Amino acid sequence: MNIGQASKASGVNAKMIRYYESIGLIPAAGRTPAGYRVYTDAEVNTLRFIHRARQFGFPMERIRLLVGLWRAHQPSREVKQVALKHMAELERRIVELTAMRDALKELADHCRGDHQPECPILRDLAGSKTPGAAAQAA
Amino acid sequence: MNIGQASKASGVNAKMIRYYESIGLIPAAGRTPAGYRVYTDAEVNTLRFIHRARQFGFPMERIRLLVGLWRAHQPSREVKQVALKHMAELERRIVELTAMRDALKELADHCRGDHQPECPILRDLAGSKTPGAAAQAA
DNA sequence: ATGGGGATTCCCATCGTTGTAAGGTCAAGG
DNA sequence: CCTTGACCTTACAACGATGGGAATCCCCAT
Structure with missing residues (x-):
């Protein structure tokens, strides 16, 4: 899956995918011999997660947190706390x-x-x- | 009146005053021989106008418009139209x-x-x- | 082999504000 | 006269998230 397909599948603009990679929100994607980025389904899932979080208005730093909690199966208390903080700001x-x-x-x-x-x-x-x-x- | 006094009197940060000047929102202020900016009461009034408009959330370009309407004593229809557009965006x-x-x-x-x-x-x-x-x- | 679409990197712009750095100026006091 | 501190000057960068564009390269189909 190249970046265009990952973009369509996740809803995240290709440009934004590269940006998220550049700020370390997502790990650097694999590359074809020609240098094209390659994405797995799992990575697309993460992108979709991020996309959805953006729709809720979460700022990048909080999304970084949420992604971490999600992947590490942390207690829902942590997640809820982050969500409540964001709701307060909204x-x-x-x-x-x-x-x-x-x-x-x-x-x-x-x-x-x-x-x-x-x-x-x-x-x-x-x-x-x-x-x-x-x-x-x- | 130097920029610090104008800042206090208008509520606009000195840095912002210089910025507003740089983008042409306000005309370049007069200068002392040493190069310090000098402000008249009228200019402070304009700054206060801008400050207040910012508090209403007006973006700079619309403020530029409002300042123009204000100074040229334009029909209130024009002003109201700008305000309504902003309210719609809010x-x-x-x-x-x-x-x-x-x-x-x-x-x-x-x-x-x-x-x-x-x-x-x-x-x-x-x-x-x-x-x-x-x-x-x- | 040629064309078109998609990929790459890099730079720039947004919008309003804040921070910092490196300097010049003014007024007061020793 | 000299220092000190507060104020002013310019210039540059950063913020958050995104969009645009240029220049170049790659892949696939005709």
């Missing part, structure tokens, strides 16, 4: 973005959006010393 | 992250988290061909 980010969206919505809702330059959004950006002013007004 | 990201968190929570909730290696999280990462399997099972 949650943090969600809260952040939601706050941005809501604050912005508050301003946009009061913006006429017509031909006149007067605009609560610009007023807030330009002048607000107290970031919560819009929310407080709401 | 929303997209929120939905993405929420889906990740929920799917992960579903798996973590069913993980014993004990000394045994058996773990729904790893099972999903390793084997799921259908990304929605966990959600469907729920």
